[in-house]
Amino acid sequence: xxxxxxxxxxxxxxxxxxxxxxxxxxxxxxxxxxxxxxxxxxxxxxxxxxxxxxxxxxxxxxxxxxxxxxxxxxxxxxxxxxxxxxxxxxxxxxxxxxxxxxxxxxxxxxxxxxxxxxxx
Amino acid sequence: xxxxxxxxxxxxxxxxxxxxxxxxxxxxxxxxxxxxxxxxxxxxxxxxxxxxxxxxxxxxxxxxxxxxxxxxxxxxxxxxxxxxxxxxxxxxxxxxxxxxxxxxxxxxxxx
Numbered sequence: 001x002x003x004x005x006x007x008x009x010x011x012x013x014x015x016x017x018x019x020x021x022x023x024x025x026x027x028x029x030x031x032x033x034x035x036x037x038x039x040x041x042x043x044x045x046x047x048x049x050x051x052x053x054x055x056x057x058x059x060x061x062x063x064x065x066x067x068x069x070x071x072x073x074x075x076x077x078x079x080x081x082x083x084x085x086x087x088x089x090x091x092x093x094x095x096x097x098x099x100x101x102x103x104x105x106x107x108x109x110x111x112x113x114x115x116x117x118x119x120x
Numbered sequence: 121x122x123x124x125x126x127x128x129x130x131x132x133x134x135x136x137x138x139x140x141x142x143x144x145x146x147x148x149x150x151x152x153x154x155x156x157x158x159x160x161x162x163x164x165x166x167x168x169x170x171x172x173x174x175x176x177x178x179x180x181x182x183x184x185x186x187x188x189x190x191x192x193x194x195x196x197x198x199x200x201x202x203x204x205x206x207x208x209x210x211x212x213x214x215x216x217x218x219x220x221x222x223x224x225x226x227x228x229x230x231x
Contacts, residue, residue, distance in 0.1 A: 046122055047209055049220035062219050096165055104213040105172055106156030110165035
């Protein structure tokens with residue numbers, strides 16, 4: 001069974017860069033049939049897709065975040081990473097990584113999520 | 121700001137049937153893109169309930185039924201159970217935004 005686990009600092013200062021890692025176990029991140037996505041959810045609010053990456057390095061980003069987001073993949077470590085620059089309080093949220101079915105067919109495995117708070 | 125519109129809440133007694141609607145536009149559902157549905161229990165990650173409008177992943181009970189029409193989609197829960205109390209989100213691809221978009225979310229309450 002595929003499992004995903006997010007990790008990274010729980011507190012980031014305004015204007016700094018948020019960096020998170022997602023470690024995949026029980027399956028290879030190198031599968032050509034899947035993309036790997038990042039999502040976020042502010043407390044009490046809905047879900048927002050941040051972007052995704054395929055093992056080839058091909059990426060898709062939420063246009064509203066594209067200028068600040070970088071998603072990368074490290075197949076040797078079975079990990080994907082998220083970097084979000086110039087954060088503000090509006091970036092405070094629970095961040096999830098997930099495995100996407102091929103194409104745009106939804107995400108079938110999710111990490112438990114990690115809370116990132118932006119505050120000085 | 122969510123691109124897909126869902127009712128904020130629906131409720132029903134145990135055993136009843138409830139339906140959640142998801143209304144989109146010509147750049148997403150109306151363009152023919154598939155709709156997916158997620159269940160999110162309090163404090164948990166979303167769980168994929170329906171993929172590709174009406175397909176249930178392995179392990180998802182047959183009580184969950186997805187359907188799609190021209191610019192909208194629906195999730196029906198039949199034989200409502202206490203464990204169905206959760207938030208539900210629809211998701212699809214939007215060609216104007218070039219990525220996934222979500223619905224506003226619906227809270228299901230079992231009376």
